[in-house]
Amino acid sequence: MKWFKSKTLYSRAKRYIPGGVNSPVRAFRSVGGYPIFIKNASGSRVYDIDGNEYIDYVLSWGPMILGHSYPKVVNALKRAVEKGTSYGAPTELEIELARIIISAFPSIKMVRMVNSGTEATMSAIRVARAYTGRDKIIKFEGCYHGHSDGLLVKAGSGATTFGVPDSPGVPRDYARNTINLPFNNIKALRKTLNRVGRDVACVIIEPVVGNMGCILPKDGFLQELRAVTKKYGIIFIFDEVMTGFRVAYGGAQELYGINPDMTCLGKIIGGGLPVGAYGGRKDIMMQISPEGPVYQAGTLSGNPLAMTAGIETLKTLSKSGIYEKLEKRAEQLEDGINEAAKRAGVKIYFSRVGSMFCTYFTDREVWDYNSAKMSDTKRFSKFFRSMLSKGINLAPSQFEAGFLSTAHTFSDIENTIKAVRESFRTL
Ligand code: HOZ
Numbered sequence: 001m002k003w004f005k006s007k008t009l010y011s012r013a014k015r016y017i018p019g020g021v022n023s024p025v026r027a028f029r030s031v032g033g034y035p036i037f038i039k040n041a042s043g044s045r046v047y048d049i050d051g052n053e054y055i056d057y058v059l060s061w062g063p064m065i066l067g068h069s070y071p072k073v074v075n076a077l078k079r080a081v082e083k084g085t086s087y088g089a090p091t092e093l094e095i096e097l098a099r100i101i102i103s104a105f106p107s108i109k110m111v112r113m114v115n116s117g118t119e120a121t122m123s124a125i126r127v128a129r130a131y132t133g134r135d136k137i138i139k140f141e142g143c144y145h146g147h148s149d150g151l152l153v154k155a156g157s158g159a160t161t162f163g164v165p166d167s168p169g170v171p172r173d174y175a176r177n178t179i180n181l182p183f184n185n186i187k188a189l190r191k192t193l194n195r196v197g198r199d200v201a202c203v204i205i206e207p208v209v210g211n212m213g214c215i216l217p218k219d220g221f222l223q224e225l226r227a228v229t230k231k232y233g234i235i236f237i238f239d240e241v242m243t244g245f246r247v248a249y250g251g252a253q254e255l256y257g258i259n260p261d262m263t264c265l266g267k268i269i270g271g272g273l274p275v276g277a278y279g280g281r282k283d284i285m286m287q288i289s290p291e292g293p294v295y296q297a298g299t300l301s302g303n304p305l306a307m308t309a310g311i312e313t314l315k316t317l318s319k320s321g322i323y324e325k326l327e328k329r330a331e332q333l334e335d336g337i338n339e340a341a342k343r344a345g346v347k348i349y350f351s352r353v354g355s356m357f358c359t360y361f362t363d364r365e366v367w368d369y370n371s372a373k374m375s376d377t378k379r380f381s382k383f384f385r386s387m388l389s390k391g392i393n394l395a396p397s398q399f400e401a402g403f404l405s406t407a408h409t410f411s412d413i414e415n416t417i418k419a420v421r422e423s424f425r426t427l
Contacts (some may be wrong), residue, residue, distance in 0.1 A: 002390050003036060005049040024158040026168055031381040031396045036388070041068035043407035046393055054393035055412050057402040061395070063267040065326075065355070066316055067407025073271050073312045080308040090298055093307035100276060100314045101269065104250050106260045107238075111279030112288060113302040117241035118146025119205065120276035123296045124262050125150065128202035128235035130294045131284050136196060138203040138234075140183040141156070142369035142399075144211030145204055145239050145264075154180040154369070156211030161397040183209060183368045184217060186224045194270050195230035202262075207252035210242035210401035212372040213358030214351045222258050229261075235284065241276070243264035247354040255353070271309030274300075279309040297310065322406060326355040329408050333357070336417030344424035349375075353377075355404035359383075367373030372399065379427055388424035392416055 001132055013020035021027045021035065029036045036048040044067055046056040059065070066073065092130040098111045114120050125148075137150065140166075144156035152159060152167040153175050159165045164174070175178040178194070181188045183205075193200070207222055209215040229236040244251040245268040253260060262280030269275055279285060298307075316322070330360060334352050341348040345362035360366050362384070380398040387394055392415075394402060395423045 001052050001391070003034070003048070003050050003052070006037045007034055009037045011047060012402075015219040016061060025161055025395070025397050025400060027381070028396045030071055030161050030377065030398070031366060031384045032194065033385065036393075042071070044066040044285070044405060044409065044412050052293070052391065054372070054391050055408070056393045057404070057416075058395050059391055059403040059405055060272060061267070061400070062097070062246065063270060063272045064404050065246060065268050065315060065403070065405050066271075067405040068272075069269075070313070070316070070407075072316060073309050073358045074307050077305060078275070080305055083304070085305055086300060087302055089303055091307065093304055094302040094309065097269070097307045097310050097314070098165045100311065100318075101265065101279065104245070104314070104318075105253065105263055105279070106250070107253060107281075108263055108279035109282040110285035111277050112285070112296070113307075114276040114278065114296075114298055115274050115300050115303075115306075116146065116276045117264065118148055118268055120241065120264035120278040121145040121151060121237075121239055122148035124237050124264050124278040124280075125202060125204065125286050126296065127208075127278075127294050128237065128262065130287050132201045132233065132235060134199050134201040135177045136179060137177060138179045138181060138192070138200055138201045139208075140205055141180050142212035142215075142372060143204075143209055143239070145207045146241075149174045150178050151204075153178040156209065156369075157400060158344075158397070160212060160369075160373075160399045182370070183215060184221050185368065186228075187219060187226065190228060193228055193232055197234070200232065200234050202235040202237050203229050204237040204239055206239045206242065207256060207258070208243050208247055208353045208356065210356060211368065212369055212399045213375070214353065214356050214359055214401040215366060215368065215372065216351060216353055217256065218367060222256050226258055226260070227268060237262045237264065237280075239264045242356065243353075244268060246356055246403070249317060252353075268272070268313060269310045270306045271313035273303070273306035273309045275303075275306040275310060323354065325406055326404055329410070329413055330355045330357065330404050332413045333404065333416065336413065337420050340417060340424050343421070344427070346424045346427055351380065356401050357404075358401055360398070382427055383423050386426055387419055390419035390422065392419050
């Protein structure tokens with residue numbers, strides 16, 4: 001496989017854009033080489049500028065659950081674009097998307113649209129602080145909730161990939177109000193809450209962590225979190241930017257039976273267009289301006305194109321059999337990768353919830369940030385490069401989740417497993 005054009009474009013991009021990319025992990029720094037520049041995408045495939053074809057497991061980092069260029073979404077967008085691309089005024093589309101979200105997530109009684117997951121989490125935390133009159137927040141090591149100041153403390157995703165989980169530029173006073181605790185460790189949380197429980201505005205969590213690979217909550221962990229946050233009057237926020245409409249139609253809260261106070265969404269609800277949303281209990285959401293005093297606004301919030309793509313995507317996802325189909329394909333992939341590892345004698349830990357997964361190169365179980373960091377990232381890079389050369393597009397970092405779409409066929413997975421077998425033999 002040749003990547004001449006991508007190489008040239010990357011040199012050009014670096015002249016104008018820091019690192020040549022608009023989001024750090026895309027630069028391929030941790031896996032070596034240069035990014036492939038995408039020309040177009042359709043179904044389970046992406047095509048690069050050099051004419052190479054890949055089975056895609058990045059899926060724009062999650063949103064494309066129906067595959068790329070899903071005809072219903074594309075056609076609806078074509079019709080919508082003719083009507084104007086932004087009005088900065090309310091539309092019926094916003095009500096429809098809000099209605100669909102609220103009917104899928106019983107814990108959400110009201111919802112506000114924004115433009116990204118970062119905006120959603122940042123705004124939800126502001127509301128939680130205003131509602132409780134408290135400043136401190138608790139997050140978990142390796143969870144990534146976007147790049148707003150107070151959340152870039154021991155953060156996952158690119159922050160972990162590049163070894164700067166605590167970003168310079170975040171005022172110390174800000175970071176001081178962020179308490180970081182180990183994921184899946186209820187004892188550590190209890191101990192902290194004993195000390196400062198009444199100063200904490202919210203606990204924010206990725207219920208399935210997709211930003212240090214894919215880490216599952218241990219049995220009872222989320223339930224315990226729900227109970228202790230209630231005890232201390234703390235707002236419990238589920239960051240379901242990745243898991244919402246992904247691990248189940250009603251997200252991780254449906255899967256694990258949790259009723260958080262607030263939920264953040266993004267990715268899938270925009271059907272591949274820039275969107276985010278935060279919602280939750282009515283008494284909390286009524287704090288938001290113009291109903292209440294908490295300010296949050298945005299010119300492109302509720303954008304008609306993003307609403308249209310989101311509505312069409314969620315309508316399709318609500319049809320029966322979709323999540324069962326995703327589960328079947330994901331199981332096929334999991335079994336194939338585990339079997340290939342066994343045959344090749346490569347130690348891996350394959351972690352998965354529904355159509356979200358990660359292959360760690362370690363002989364231990366992965367339950368938190370420290371165990372995720374034990375993965376052999378050099379081995380991952382070698383694996384990544386080998387897979388890419390065989391036409392399989394994985395996320396270019398050990399600390400990102402992989403995703404499947406309804407467009408991935410049985411033979412796509414078979415071909416992927418074949419590439420995995422060959423790649424494992426070379427490690
Ligand atoms: N933080 C995103 C995934 N966890 C990466 C976004 C991107 O590079 O597009």
